[in-house]
Amino acid sequence: MAPNNSIEYDADELEAPAWLDDEFFTKVMRNCETDAKDLHLNKLELFPATLKGDHYASVMFRAVVEYQCDGQDKTKRLIVKTMPFEDGNKKDVFEESIIFETEIGMYTQVLPRFEQILRDVGDDTILRAPILFHELSPRKIIIFEDIVPLGYEVLRGRYANAEEIKQSYVKLAKWHAISYKINIEEPGYFDEYHIGIFSMPNLEGNLLVTHGIDALIQQLETMPAMRKYLPFIQSIQGKLYEGTKRTAKEYFDAPKEDAIYVLCHGDFHDKNMMFKRDPNSGKLLDVMLLDFQLSFVGPLVSDLIYSYFLMLDSEQRGDFEQWLYFYYTHFKETLQKIGFEGRIPSLLQLHEQRWQHRYFELFLLMTYLPAWTTIRRGEADLEGAFTSNAVHKQLYADEEFLEEFEKLMRKYLHLGYFEEN
Known part of the structure; x- marks a missing residue:
């Protein structure tokens, strides 16, 4: 084979x-x-x-x-x-996890219900690819229909364009709105969805996840023009990962009365999407969201912040407020359409809670973005990024990453991301 x-x-x-x-x-x-x-x-x-x-x-x-x-x-x-079956980091990180239990539940229980809620109000949005088989014993496995013959394709060699981003955010907004309504009206319905990536049992000590900021500091120390950022980074060095975990666990560990909690996708980027176009006109017909292994209940802004780094390019990040507004209009519209009678969160709340979860945003900048930059260019060595000091260090010397890092650091300084509450 x-x-x-x-x-x-x-x-x-x-x-x-x-x-x-x-x-x-x-x-x-x-x-x-x-x-x-x-x-x-x-x-x-x-x-x-x-x-x-x-x-x-x-x-x-x-x-x-x-x-x-x-x-x-x-x-x-x-x-x-x-599940990963060969000895190595992948198996070590995920073998004790419930990612397959989570995804099976999403495909067989949660997403069918979401789709039915949409059907009941005349919306034919598809939220999942067809699942054909699953079992957890003797091995964890899920089998889907291959949707490539149905006209769906992955993006290769480029970022999503504006049309594709819009369709992706529309689906996310509908998903978030339905889960927001259910979570308020039926407390406990999503209780089994409590483990996202930052709650994995074997994640501690991982090079990419918990030592990224150390590698970043070492790199900046070699660059005189960038040393001005070191005091700000060092001021949060011991807080960054803990702050990220607080965001991921907030709903179950310390929920806030004014927060906006939804069932998050948990890994919302365009490599977890497939796009279908009309073969004659080229018009975008659908975007299929994939991979729900890391879905969890948490702050609504989690998926949006994640997409900021893992779906948008540098120019598109500059228009993020526009994308947030676009997303929010569909979130609000869906809540109204499905008959939510409570108080609809405001756009201002989204912006406020983005700042409240700024450690998560800074964490993605300083740990995920270096690896994602090389993945985008087709130069990924994810296993090495997780396990090899040499590979991990090289990620932070990448010129494309460093250029974007400096651009975003200036922005975060101006926004007060390094100031105490």
Whole structure:
């Protein structure tokens, strides 16, 4: 199964585990063809599902299954998602997590309910790709319909354009609005969605996550023109990660009366989206949100801040207030449309709470953005970023990152992000 151009794929996706065999996929097909009297496989092909750097928490394969069902030849194209199985950082970080339990719940319970709420008010928005099979034992696995044959594509070699960003924020706004209403009217409904990425049991000590600010300081010390920022960074050095964790855990640990809590996507960036266009006109028809393993209840601004760094380019970040306004109009409109009778949060609250969670924003600037910059250029070595001091250090010497870092640092200084409450 291993492709010739293996450098383009994650090493743990070059060879599928032996248990992904004809017997297993026969079980999957029987789960899809529940009325079949006779079913057997004719051919099975497995390939890596994504390119290197597209994802990290799972191992994914694309499967083409040719089978015969009650005398009729059929073909299914599938996306197979399972837990990391090779020894290494990925397995260490995620093997004790509940990311598969979270995603299965999202696909089978939460998102179907969200879609039905929209259908009831005449909105046909699709919030999930078709899920065909899942189990947690003997192995954690989820199988989806491959939506590439349906016309959906991932973005390659570029950032999302304005049209794509708008459609992405529209879907997020609808998702957030529905979950905001449910969370207020049915307390406890989302209680099982309490572990996002910053609540993972084995994340502490990770190079990228908990030592990024140290690498940044070391880099800036070698750059006379950038040393002026060191006192500000050093003033929050011991607070940055703890402040980020407080944001992630706030709803369950110390909820605030004036906060806006929703079910967050948790990993909202355009590599977790696929876009469908009209093949003739090129018009954008849909954006499909993917990967709900890190969904959690938390401050509404969490997904928005995340998208600021992981979906927008430098120029688009300069227009973030415009994107926030666009998002908010659809959030408010959806709440009204689905019959929410409580007090609708104001746009001013969004801006205020963005500042309240500024440590999370600064954390993403100083830890995620260096790695994301190289991922965007197709130069990702995520495993190295998590485990190799040399690779991790190199991220902070990247000229593109440093240029954007200086631009944003000036902005945050002017906004008072380094001042005490």
